[in-house]
Amino acid sequence: MLNIVSILLGILSLVIVIPATIPFLGWGNWFALPIIVAGIAAGQLSSHRSGRNFCLVVLAIAIVRLALGGGII
Template identity: 75%
Template sequence: MLNLLSILLGIISLVIVIPSAIPLLGWGNWLALPFAVAGAGIGALSSTNGGRNFCLIVLAIAAIRLSLGGGII
């Protein structure tokens, strides 16, 4: 059950991260980061690692995009 919740939070954050790749919408990554961190935390409590790994990948994508844009753009 926790793994399913983790995957759901990962999908929510991925839906926010994808449009945030467009220039001047990078602020959406700041909105997606808490969802991805919460999903990774919940996934760590689960017996399987799929949801946690998915959230960590989404977290990495958002963090890389933020670093490329200087944290704002």
């Protein structure tokens, strides 16, 4: 059950992260980071690891975008 919660949180955060890759919308990643961390925590408590891994991929995308934009842009 926690794996499904983790996947749903990952999808929700991905919906926020994808538009945040557009220039001047990078601040949206800051809203997605707490959701991603909650998804990783739920995935870690689950017996399956697919939800956690999906959230880690979304986290990597968000962090790379924040690094490219200098944290804000």
